[in-house]
Amino acid sequence: MTRSKAQEYRELARACRTLAHTVSTEDGRSHLAAMAEVWERLADQQEQGSDLSEAPARPSGATAEPVVQQQQQQVQRKDEDKGD
Numbered sequence: 001m002t003r004s005k006a007q008e009y010r011e012l013a014r015a016c017r018t019l020a021h022t023v024s025t026e027d028g029r030s031h032l033a034a035m036a037e038v039w040e041r042l043a044d045q046q047e048q049g050s051d052l053s054e055a056p057a058r059p060s061g062a063t064a065e066p067v068v069q070q071q072q073q074q075v076q077r078k079d080e081d082k083g084d
Helices: 005-020 026-048
Strands: none
Touching: 005 026
């Protein structure tokens, strides 16, 4: 049995919601929630046979700016600081 595109999109929406529970910032959680909404909308459109070539409406609160991910750097001690 093959999965339909709608099923695949709904799984991606669930993955976004699951990941949102692990993100430490409200901004990150809201972006993932917005992504989940888009995947659900695409799944609905797929099931209804809508034309997916149209750009989906942007969820409320979503911005056009790309999401920037930050990384933490770990301070490495110099050899002379390590002690023997």
